[in-house]
Amino acid sequence: MCVVSLRPFVLGAVAYDPKVVTIWEGFKQWFADQGFAFDFVLYSGYEAQAEAHLAGHVDVTWDSPLCWVRTRRLAEAAGTRAHAIVMRDSDQDLTSLVLVRADSNLTEVSQLRGRTVAVGAVDSPQATLLPLAHLAGLGLEPGSDFTVRRFDVMVNKHGDHVGGERDAVKALVAGEVDAACVIDGNHLVFAKEGTIAAGAVRVLTRTAPFDHCTMTVLNGVDTATTDRFAKLLLSMSYDDPAVRPLLRLEGLKEWRVGRTTGYAPLEAAVDRLGFYGADGSILNDDYRRILAS
Amino acid sequence: MNLPIVDLGALGLDGGAHVLVRLALDDCRPGEEIGVRGSHPDLVADLVTWCRTQGHQCVPRGDGGADAVVRRGSASWAAWVGAERSGHPDPHTDSAIAAHPPAAWGLAARGSAVEPGGPEPVFRLDVRDEIWTDRAGSLYAQAVAGQWNPASAIDWLDPIVHGREIERAVVQVMTFLVENEEAALVVPARFLGQVHPHFREIQQMLAVTIADEARHIEVFTRRATLTGSELALSTVGGRASLQSLLEEPDFAIASFLLSVMGEGTFVSLLGFLERHAPDPVTRRIARLTRQDEARHVAFSLAHLERHVQHEPGLRARLASAVERRHRALQGTAGLNDDVFDALVLLSGGAVSPDAVALGWQRVQQLQREMAEHRQARLGRLGFSSGEAETLSSLHTRNFM
Numbered sequence A: 001m002c003v004v005s006l007r008p009f010v011l012g013a014v015a016y017d018p019k020v021v022t023i024w025e026g027f028k029q030w031f032a033d034q035g036f037a038f039d040f041v042l043y044s045g046y047e048a049q050a051e052a053h054l055a056g057h058v059d060v061t062w063d064s065p066l067c068w069v070r071t072r073r074l075a076e077a078a079g080t081r082a083h084a085i086v087m088r089d090s091d092q093d094l095t096s097l098v099l100v101r102a103d104s105n106l107t108e109v110s111q112l113r114g115r116t117v118a119v120g121a122v123d124s125p126q127a128t129l130l131p132l133a134h135l136a137g138l139g140l141e142p143g144s145d146f147t148v149r150r151f152d153v154m155v156n157k158h159g160d161h162v163g164g165e166r167d168a169v170k171a172l173v174a175g176e177v178d179a180a181c182v183i184d185g186n187h188l189v190f191a192k193e194g195t196i197a198a199g200a201v202r203v204l205t206r207t208a209p210f211d212h213c214t215m216t217v218l219n220g221v222d223t224a225t226t227d228r229f230a231k232l233l234l235s236m237s238y239d240d241p242a243v244r245p246l247l248r249l250e251g252l253k254e255w256r257v258g259r260t261t262g263y264a265p266l267e268a269a270v271d272r273l274g275f276y277g278a279d280g281s282i283l284n285d286d287y288r289r290i291l292a293s
Numbered sequence B: 001m002n003l004p005i006v007d008l009g010a011l012g013l014d015g016g017a018h019v020l021v022r023l024a025l026d027d028c029r030p031g032e033e034i035g036v037r038g039s040h041p042d043l044v045a046d047l048v049t050w051c052r053t054q055g056h057q058c059v060p061r062g063d064g065g066a067d068a069v070v071r072r073g074s075a076s077w078a079a080w081v082g083a084e085r086s087g088h089p090d091p092h093t094d095s096a097i098a099a100h101p102p103a104a105w106g107l108a109a110r111g112s113a114v115e116p117g118g119p120e121p122v123f124r125l126d127v128r129d130e131i132w133t134d135r136a137g138s139l140y141a142q143a144v145a146g147q148w149n150p151a152s153a154i155d156w157l158d159p160i161v162h163g164r165e166i167e168r169a170v171v172q173v174m175t176f177l178v179e180n181e182e183a184a185l186v187v188p189a190r191f192l193g194q195v196h197p198h199f200r201e202i203q204q205m206l207a208v209t210i211a212d213e214a215r216h217i218e219v220f221t222r223r224a225t226l227t228g229s230e231l232a233l234s235t236v237g238g239r240a241s242l243q244s245l246l247e248e249p250d251f252a253i254a255s256f257l258l259s260v261m262g263e264g265t266f267v268s269l270l271g272f273l274e275r276h277a278p279d280p281v282t283r284r285i286a287r288l289t290r291q292d293e294a295r296h297v298a299f300s301l302a303h304l305e306r307h308v309q310h311e312p313g314l315r316a317r318l319a320s321a322v323e324r325r326h327r328a329l330q331g332t333a334g335l336n337d338d339v340f341d342a343l344v345l346l347s348g349g350a351v352s353p354d355a356v357a358l359g360w361q362r363v364q365q366l367q368r369e370m371a372e373h374r375q376a377r378l379g380r381l382g383f384s385s386g387e388a389e390t391l392s393s394l395h396t397r398n399f400m
């Protein structure tokens, strides 16, 4: 007797905003139109998503860069491997900025010594981990050489929600902190929406380029199905009016083949700041406390 | 190679510099390049960020004095792929008005290029031959030019010298007029939101008509209370007659019953008040509102004249609607006796046998005029004189 599996290819994603439902319902419909059975499961946070992924609850996950780092570590600790298969054009070669008020006397990074730097949520790769590791690399240890003021908006969503960065910038503009860390794209968003008046802040220093989100699969998922999933994503054209609204919502013009080279800076930052262990365990005490509460 | 260069001066991407970059890219095809130059310290890095969000490529290099080179991506054109012209803003241009505009054109300006996809709002009145008239644009323009301000167009301080009984008659007529004006406001208002925005002139005409009716309600109310009186009685019969207009779901039939039959009859009534009302304030109000009503009637006649040409069966539907309404209202009282008597009194101008005799004659004359004009309008819609006479006689005794 032959049993035909009716199980679709299941994606895990984090519901950092109500629009996430719209996005993946749209993708589900589009995949169905292409004859590909697809479904999705939403998690309220990335840590549960990574653990569910390792437990085999889903076939692929739409990972924040930090979730990629943890999933990779958990996978290797379990004797398997994670693969970054597809990412957005807008995920590649991003930078984070340390902004200061244009009229401040801060012109060198070393002058941040003894000052207060605003960052995003405790688990934001772009607004907390990467810029803090960047400053540490320039000789300024967070917490000892300067004070870190965290803006914890939606912890466990790895900084996907823009609110933490916006609050950090508002604190900078209001003079409550001396510097604020944001990702490059949000810097322009904040300028456009008026949170930052033209010329009110300047860039003190900028991190090296890094990559953002990825579609992650683990060894053991059917390769043909995974390939079909990746090929369909890569075939999506911004010229197609049926696809364009989905790509707009998800913030990309085209999908690209995944790569892991862009995660090296975050891997180093996670180690330097003691955020995760090499086995994917969560080390940061504040983060553990918030997750447990 | 001579790269076009955009010079941003000291302007940064945090201050709107992308507007100039985008203008320059508008002249390029995907794959073509422009150079960007400027003195803002973050120019190149911010430009890389902006290009990433727009799907362009940015290369920091110094070609011909540029600080960076931007290669246009295809994404910024994507919305134009398959975009469709939604007719033309000037309705007199060839194929400006689509016979059946797609729902997806939605709220787009007529004549704009509409990006494919997107919502498909339901506008029930979306067939040209069922609502359109070329006269809508000019009638709308006339209406806008003819808007009058109740505060200044009427001299509210003109003296009122007639007696208490005559004033009570005026108040009774005003009370009657207000509820009729309410129907004339609500009926087009209910259809206005159902007209496909492609038929902009139809929307505009309905909208200005509604604004007219709002003013009519205001001035009739103000006249009724000018001498400190309370408003008169609103009868079941009057409201039942108007209710049958509110319940009509078909645009052509509703427009026919309300405007061709009802408002047309009101034009006669307002003309009567303009000639015979006892005080200058009422006469002035009647004149101003009659001019508006004549326009409302002209609009309905215009779109219905066109409609019957495209749908010969429409005439039969209109005729049976009049008959249906007549049957439905048979059990009601028709025109409020108080209104009829009030018209006699106010046009006679005094409480005396001679004055009432005069008023009586005038109201008889008014009823003849209402019927004649109704028949003439029905003739314009192609009804024979026999049909017109029958239909006119079935029109509600309540005038509207």
Ligand SMILES: [Fe+2]
Pocket: B181, B184, B212, B213, B216, B289, B293
């Ligand atoms: Fe009116």
Ligand SMILES: [Fe+2]
Pocket: B184, B213, B263, B292, B293, B296
């Ligand atoms: Fe009217």
